[in-house]
Amino acid sequence: MTCFPVPGFHYTDGALHAEGVALSAIAAAVGTPTYVYTTEGLTAAWRAYADAFAGQDVTICYALKANSNLAVIRTLAQLGAGGDVVSVGEMRRALAAGIPADKIVFSGVGKTRDELVAALKAGIHQINVESLPELEVLSAVAVELGVDAPIAIRINPDVDAETHGKIATGRKEDKFGIDFAHAGEAYARAMALPGINPVGIAVHIGSQLLKTTPFRKAFGKLAELVRDLKAHGVPLSRIDLGGGLGVPYKPEDQAPDYPAYAKAIAETVGGLGCHVTLEPGRSLVAAAGLLLTRTIFVKEGLHRRFLIVDAAMNDLVRPAMYEAWHTVIPVAQPAADAVLADADIVGPVCETGDTFARLRPMPPVAPGDLLAFLTAGAYGAAMSSTYNSRPLVAEVLVSGAKFEVVRRRPSFEDSLTLEQMPDWLSP
Numbered sequence: 001m002t003c004f005p006v007p008g009f010h011y012t013d014g015a016l017h018a019e020g021v022a023l024s025a026i027a028a029a030v031g032t033p034t035y036v037y038t039t040e041g042l043t044a045a046w047r048a049y050a051d052a053f054a055g056q057d058v059t060i061c062y063a064l065k066a067n068s069n070l071a072v073i074r075t076l077a078q079l080g081a082g083g084d085v086v087s088v089g090e091m092r093r094a095l096a097a098g099i100p101a102d103k104i105v106f107s108g109v110g111k112t113r114d115e116l117v118a119a120l121k122a123g124i125h126q127i128n129v130e131s132l133p134e135l136e137v138l139s140a141v142a143v144e145l146g147v148d149a150p151i152a153i154r155i156n157p158d159v160d161a162e163t164h165g166k167i168a169t170g171r172k173e174d175k176f177g178i179d180f181a182h183a184g185e186a187y188a189r190a191m192a193l194p195g196i197n198p199v200g201i202a203v204h205i206g207s208q209l210l211k212t213t214p215f216r217k218a219f220g221k222l223a224e225l226v227r228d229l230k231a232h233g234v235p236l237s238r239i240d241l242g243g244g245l246g247v248p249y250k251p252e253d254q255a256p257d258y259p260a261y262a263k264a265i266a267e268t269v270g271g272l273g274c275h276v277t278l279e280p281g282r283s284l285v286a287a288a289g290l291l292l293t294r295t296i297f298v299k300e301g302l303h304r305r306f307l308i309v310d311a312a313m314n315d316l317v318r319p320a321m322y323e324a325w326h327t328v329i330p331v332a333q334p335a336a337d338a339v340l341a342d343a344d345i346v347g348p349v350c351e352t353g354d355t356f357a358r359l360r361p362m363p364p365v366a367p368g369d370l371l372a373f374l375t376a377g378a379y380g381a382a383m384s385s386t387y388n389s390r391p392l393v394a395e396v397l398v399s400g401a402k403f404e405v406v407r408r409r410p411s412f413e414d415s416l417t418l419e420q421m422p423d424w425l426s427p
């Protein structure tokens with residue numbers, strides 16, 4: 001899978017379409033900036049997992065943090081996905097979108113007592129515990145509620161995921177999980193505590209991994225640990241291998257090899273008699289979404305040509321936050337012989353970091369032209385904000401020739417509803 005074309009997005013009759021819908025029609029109806037997701041893209045991403053793991057006993061819990069739009073979650077839930085959640089808000093979204101409680105895993109380094117109470121009351125499949133203090137609080141809460149908490153302990157395997165430093169999570173200096181060396185101690189405590197049922201073990205080494213080698217390394221270490229723990233009487237029956245499989249963002253990026261990933265899992269943890277859970281986020285939703293934006297101005301500077309668009313870092317923060325690349329293409333298909341010229345593609349926010357691309361070879365673009373930022377379905381809308389008092393970006397889901405606004409753009413009045421003026425400032 002390269003970043004374009006991908007299932008769901010294509011040029012037809014010189015115009016970029018999402019399935020059977022012209023993106024210009026969505027822009028006319030909904031305005032810009034708007035995220036557009038395709039059912040076809042979501043389904044294709046799901047199928048890649050289903051095909052790779054056919055015949056293996058694997059549950060796929062979609063990591064809602066990548067895109068927590070209810071319609072996106074429900075589309076994946078209807079294909080068979082469970083959910084991986086990291087807050088009570090995500091847990092409630094998963095339930096509201098139709099994911100049954102017994103297919104929900106709760107991850108995260110800092111769950112509050114209230115969140116643990118909510119998770120136990122909802123009767124979810126598993127809580128992935130990341131520290132001894134969390135284990136103690138969970139035990140107390142479970143005893144209070146009169147239930148047993150099914151848990152996995154997240155282990156930090158000290159493996160470099162070979163990804164961007166800000167999204168690597170499995171090195172010893174990272175905040176996630178319990179050190180490999182303290183795993184035995186953690187399980188001994190879990191076995192001794194009332195209300196704790198230590199059924200599983202978990203690992204997640206990072207995000208946007210394009211190679212299988214770091215996974216193989218981490219899963220191999222985990223397998224050794226599982227054998228050792230089982231030999232010491234820990235009743236492990238579940239292994240949660242997290243998410244992390246990447247997607248090609250740049251045309252030259254090599255798409256991850258799903259069969260090799262499935263093989264790495266089978267060959268490392270396959271023979272342990274444990275049920276395997278995966279928590280993919282990005283790889284299920286990234287390619288299924290694009291950010292549709294309109295060019296406001298074209299500014300010819302002395303040193304640069306700037307395409308100033310109506311999307312900004314508050315709508316898609318990945319380039320500002322991780323120097324991430326998103327391929328940008330015009331909605332009107334450029335002529336085959338169009339001459340490319342370098343441009344900086346920037347948003348209106350008052351930060352130099354509000355730059356989506358520097359010196360990007362682009363075909364001719366005029367004010368008013370629509371552009372699409374590809375591979376934006378993951379960590380796009382989910383990380384959007386209202387910085388500079390810009391309304392939250394709208395989201396649209398397409399299915400065949402139909403499209404629907406699945407999150408509307410808030411009005412200015414909506415944006416004021418959470419604020420109030422103290423009496424002493426009344427005129």
Ligand SMILES: Cc1ncc(COP(=O)(O)O)c(C=O)c1O
Pocket residue numbers: 063066084107108169204206207208242243244245279280281282283
């Ligand atoms: C515990 C956990 N599971 C799953 C994911 C999903 O990762 P990705 O979107 O890279 O598949 C993350 C985010 O990196 C995570 O922290």
Ligand SMILES: N[C@@H](CCCC[NH3+])C(=O)O
Pocket residue numbers: 065167207208318322378379
């Ligand atoms: N937000 C990151 C991924 C973080 C993964 C969460 N653990 C991105 O956009 O690439």
